[in-house]
Amino acid sequence: MKCKYCDKDSRDWFLFIPYADHHCAKCGQPLCEDHRKHTYQYDMENPGYTKPMDLCHECYNERDNKVESVIAVKSNHIGGHNIVDEKGYIETGFEFENYDNAIWDLKFNAQLKGANAITNLKTISHQHKDDNYIYKKWTAGGNLVVIEKHSS
Numbered sequence: 001m002k003c004k005y006c007d008k009d010s011r012d013w014f015l016f017i018p019y020a021d022h023h024c025a026k027c028g029q030p031l032c033e034d035h036r037k038h039t040y041q042y043d044m045e046n047p048g049y050t051k052p053m054d055l056c057h058e059c060y061n062e063r064d065n066k067v068e069s070v071i072a073v074k075s076n077h078i079g080g081h082n083i084v085d086e087k088g089y090i091e092t093g094f095e096f097e098n099y100d101n102a103i104w105d106l107k108f109n110a111q112l113k114g115a116n117a118i119t120n121l122k123t124i125s126h127q128h129k130d131d132n133y134i135y136k137k138w139t140a141g142g143n144l145v146v147i148e149k150h151s152s
Helices: 057-068 099-112
Strands: 011-014 017-021 037-042 050-055 081-091 117-130 133-149
Touching: 050 057, 057 099, 081 099, 081 117, 099 117, 099 133
Parallel strands: none
Antiparallel strands: 011 017, 037 050, 081 133, 117 133
16 A cells, blocks of 8 residues: 555565555544654553554644643632533553653643643652662652633
C-alpha cells in the first residue's frame, strides 16, 4: 500500500515478503517509515502499561492540541468557569524524567477520560540514588473535571 503522503510502500519487508503494514492508529491511512510518528498509547484497561502505535502528522498534532487545551490548576476552582461534571481522581502511572512530561501525561489521560480540566493538581518528586548519583523523577495527580465558561 502507498503512504498517504508519498509513493513509498507502507509495509515492512523481510526477504521479499511483506510482514507488517503500518497505518495511522486513529485515521487508518497507510504510512511509510518516513511519515509516521511513533508514539505510545496508554492502555486504559491496564494502568501503567503502554502499547506502541503510529500516528500520521495530522492525528499526532490533533492529539497534542487536545492535550494542550486541558487546563491544570493547583486550586479546587478555575476562575471564570463552572465545574459541570467530576470524573474522579487520577495519577500518572509512571515516574517521568521531568516535571513537564508528568503534567503532559496527566493531561493526556484526562482528555482520554473526557475531562477538559484538572483541579487540585499535585506534582511529586521522587528521589533516587544510583551509584552515588542522586536524581529526581516526577509523578502527578489531580481531580478530573469538565468545565464550561460562566454564562454572561
